[in-house]
Each structure stands twice: as C-alpha cells, then as structure tokens.
Amino acid sequence: xxxxxxxxxxxxxxxxxxxxxxxxxxxxxxxxxxxxxxxxxxxxxxxxxxxxxxxxxxxxxxxxxxxxxxxxxxxxxxxxxxxxxxxxxxxxxxxxxxxxxxxxxxxxxxxxxxxxxxxxxxxxxxxxxxxxxxxxxxxxxxxxxxxxxxxxxxxxxxxxxxxxxxxxxxxxxxxxxxxxxxxxxxxxxxxxxxxxxxxxxxxxxxxxxxxxxxxxxxxxxxxxxxxxxx
Numbered sequence: 001x002x003x004x005x006x007x008x009x010x011x012x013x014x015x016x017x018x019x020x021x022x023x024x025x026x027x028x029x030x031x032x033x034x035x036x037x038x039x040x041x042x043x044x045x046x047x048x049x050x051x052x053x054x055x056x057x058x059x060x061x062x063x064x065x066x067x068x069x070x071x072x073x074x075x076x077x078x079x080x081x082x083x084x085x086x087x088x089x090x091x092x093x094x095x096x097x098x099x100x101x102x103x104x105x106x107x108x109x110x111x112x113x114x115x116x117x118x119x120x121x122x123x124x125x126x127x128x129x130x131x132x133x134x135x136x137x138x139x140x141x142x143x144x145x146x147x148x149x150x151x152x153x154x155x156x157x158x159x160x161x162x163x164x165x166x167x168x169x170x171x172x173x174x175x176x177x178x179x180x181x182x183x184x185x186x187x188x189x190x191x192x193x194x195x196x197x198x199x200x201x202x203x204x205x206x207x208x209x210x211x212x213x214x215x216x217x218x219x220x221x222x223x224x225x226x227x228x229x230x
Contacts, residue, residue, distance in 0.1 A: 010056035011086060015039065016049045020078075020086070023059055027119055029075035031064070050076060058082045065125060080139045091141055091161050094119070098176055109175035110182070117183025129188035130155070130209060136184055137207075140177075152193065155181075155207040166200035174205065181207050 011017045022038060023030045035046045053059040053076075060079050063072040101112045120136045134144040134155050141161030147154050160166055166173040178195040185192045191212035197205050 007056045007058055007082065007086065010052050010058060013049070013052075015041070016052060019046070019049050020053055020058055023076055024078050024086075029062065029064065029077050031073055031075050033073075058086070062122075080141070092165075095162055095165065095173070095176075099172070102172070102176075108179075109172045110179035113176040113179025114183035114186075115179075117180050117186070120180055121184065129185060129190040133181055133184045133190075133192075133207070133209070137177075137181070142177075152208050152210040153190070155209070157205045157207065158203055160200040160203045160205070163200040163203075170197060170200060173200075178207075185209065 011020060019035060019039065022035065032043055032046055032050070035041075035050075036043055039046065041049075050059065050061070054061050057079050059076045059082075062075055062077070064075045065072065098109075098112055098116055101107075101116075102109055105112065120140065122132055122135045122139070125132045126135070130146060130153050134146050137144045137155065137157060141159065142157040143159040145156045145158055147156060162173050174195060174197040178192070181195065182192045189211060190209045193208045193210055195205060195207050
C-alpha cells in the first residue's frame with residue numbers, strides 16, 4: 001500500500017507533477033502519444049514518469065479498446081483514491097459543477113447527468129454494459145454490487161458518497177446519478193429502467209436495468225426517484 005509520503009515524493013519532480021495534472025484535468029483516458037506531444041519528451045521518458053505515478057497509486061494504467069491490428073494502446077486515468085487529495089477534482093467538486101450546470105441551464109438534473117456521463121466512463125470498457133456501469137459507479141464511491149432477478153439486472157449501490165448533500169435534496173442528487181447511468185447505457189444493449197432511492201444514511205439504492213436493442217435507450221428510458229419525505 002502506498003503512503004502519502006510516497007505520493008508526495010512521486011509528485012516532487014516538476015515534470016512528473018505536470019504529467020499528473022494533465023491527466024487529472026483531461027477528465028478522460030490519456031495515451032502516451034498525447035503526453036509526448038504535450039511535454040516534448042521521448043516515449044521512454046514519459047513511460048518512466050508514468051511508471052512512478054502508477055507505482056505511487058496516483059494514476060491507473062489500462063488498455064484502450066482495440067482499434068486495429070497490433071497491441072492495444074495503454075491509457076492512463078487518475079486513481080480514484082488519489083482524487084481530491086492532490087489538487088484534483090474530487091467527487092464533491094464534480095457534484096458541485098453538475099449542480100451549477102443545472103442552475104445555469106435550467107435543465108433537469110436527469111438531463112444534466114445524462115449529458116455528463118462521458119466524464120464517468122471507465123478507461124477500458126469491458127464490453128459488458130452492466131459491468132461498465134457498475135465500474136463507473138464504483139469510481140464515484142457507490143460501492144456497487146451487481147445482481148439479477150428473473151426479469152432484470154440490478155446494481156445495488158451499497159454506500160452513498162454524497163450522503164450530506166443527498167439528505168438536503170435527495171431528489172436532485174439521485175436524479176443526477178440516474179441521468180449518469182442512463183447516459184452510460186446509451187448505445188448499449190441495456191436500458192436503465194429506474195433508480196430506486198433510499199435514505200442516503202442507509203444507502204442500498206438500486207439501479208434497475210433490462211436488456212434492450214442497442215441504441216434504444218433514448219426511446220425506452222424512464223426514471224423514478226421517490227420524493228423526499230417531509
């Protein structure tokens with residue numbers, strides 16, 4: 001397990017810190033070619049900096065989906081554990097930006113969440129839509145568990161990383177995350193039917209999905225977030 005001291009040493013090199021910040025601010029998986037162009041170093045130098053960031057638990061290395069013959073390229077994203085610790089956007093900062101977007105645009109929380117879904121996609125999709133939605137929720141701190149019934153698949157969210165805000169306005173916070181789940185499902189073979197929201201102090205909210213034709217999500221989605229009890 002890495003320590004704060006190890007991470008601080010890894011970020012002590014100015015170039016390495018700049019590489020870390022570039023990946024953090026990109027908000028998407030970043031490849032080695034992009035980093036060599038940005039910092040005008042050769043591939044080997046960039047790989048060495050990335051290796052130290054990975055070893056320190058600051059970034060995560062993954063394989064991008066194969067786009068042709070040859071080995072899949074490696075991409076890098078910020079390790080969720082390090083988010084918010086080293087001047088990066090943590091979960092609450094991202095939530096605050098989405099709330100500002102709701103106010104700025106006048107759109108519903110579900111619409112804003114759906115449009116923001118790309119910010120939460122995993123770096124290397126597995127090809128299974130349910131698994132990837134659960135992985136995206138895990139990156140946000142929801143501690144998901146995938147299960148199934150005779151008719152549908154369910155993603156149980158065993159913790160609520162936004163408990164204090166959700167206690168103040170559960171409908172808005174849960175609708176945002178319903179929209180994110182819907183956006184993640186767009187163009188896949190699953191449809192998000194609903195998000196059943198519970199008391200955030202107990203968590204165990206449920207995202208319910210079912211099989212559907214690819215691309216039908218925009219026609220078939222519906223969401224239900226219970227009103228907060230007064």
